[in-house]
Amino acid sequence: MPKRENISMSVIRRLPRYYRFLNDLKKKGVTRVSSKELSAKMGFTASQIRQDLNCFGGFGQQGYGYIVEQLCNEIGNILGVANGYKCILIGAGNLGQAIATHLSFETQGFQLVGIFDSNPRKVGTTLGNLVISDIQTLEEFCREQKPVMAVLCVPRAAVERLSDKLYAMGIKNFWNFSHYDITMKYHDAIVENVHLNDSLMTLCYRISDQSSRPD
């Protein structure tokens, strides 16, 4: 019984975390969990957990709690982990390599179908189970494969033009690792930014702020 109406971004950003913790419980063989137990593990209030889960439907049983496997699957479906959206990765530097090899796109809603780089030394070499293609072949590739998302691992300077090109080819969803902000560029694009610099500076602030306090 999907209720789903105007789910707020704060709830959405908590979903992967629920999924992660439930997956862990599942692997440990735990079959049942209450909002109170999840609360202790995850650091959200029990109230919030019940509220969050209830946005999508009544997954629990009163007096009992939630069945771990069932809840995990439900959240997986909500997130769309089996969607297999075709995506491409651009920029096979260290970061691109790390992402292509260490992340499991397949179990998280995507299918990595192409990796592109402009460096002739890299083109033709293998990364994960894909051969790195020349960035020159990008347009043709997109016409044929029609990927819907692009992972941007190119330097800041290259992103501005690249994202325009991709957008023109019909790719409107971006996972952006560059330090350049494309959030405001397109009115109908979905951009998920990973701003490592921002994260690092936030950490710096929090460390300083703490040391300036008595406790």
Add this chain to the structure above:
Amino acid sequence: MPKRENISMSVIRRLPRYYRFLNDLKKKGVTRVSSKELSAKMGFTASQIRQDLNCFGGFGQQGYGYIVEQLCNEIGNILGVANGYKCILIGAGNLGQAIATHLSFETQGFQLVGIFDSNPRKVGTTLGNLVISDIQTLEEFCREQKPVMAVLCVPRAAVERLSDKLYAMGIKNFWNFSHYDITMKYHDAIVENVHLNDSLMTLCYRISDQSSRPD
């Protein structure tokens, strides 16, 4: 005139973004900016920008706006970009390499003083301007150098024990790239997580959600 009292986390997480945009303006030679102009560029409301900046002091001039360079410096100071906190990076895989080479720790409040890995093939090789050390030498190194932050780029399975070890050595600030959640482990630690999986799944949700809507 620093006001600073109980700055909320939402304001703090916006600070690096202000810093980034102001730095850009500075580089472009723009000397003056109003909250309205910043609003158009950054996507926050002008009201929020004024509110945010005012948590830390009156940096603007009524009727004129903000002096870009001055404001940028102020925010840099607030973030503590010149603090130079000593930090170490553990795990010199692709991700660790990307972080060590592509991020400018120095200009963002930190100083990377050591890189550690357990792989004998990697130990002794150079990364950036540091030589990768054997993880066995970690304890001695920490006693001497007393780093205050650790960047965790090791696999999920290794993090649990590693973070305990580091915590015992007195490192209470973590930049955590592993898929393992250490946020709840220590009551007095500051943890900044970069959960790439969560980000990817959120993107997946947003793509699915959009396609299920008429517009």
Add this chain to the structure above:
DNA sequence: TAGATTGTTAATCGATTAACAATC
């Protein structure tokens, strides 16, 4: 039935936005 825990509504809290007086 008694105990437990959800689903859901109401109360609280905090963050964002609007408005405007202060002032450059």
Add this chain to the structure above:
DNA sequence: TAGATTGTTAATCGATTAACAATC
């Protein structure tokens, strides 16, 4: 002085928490 834009207060909005009836 008139125009502009901040600093700051008040109003609104939304998110979190508390409470409790429903029910397993």
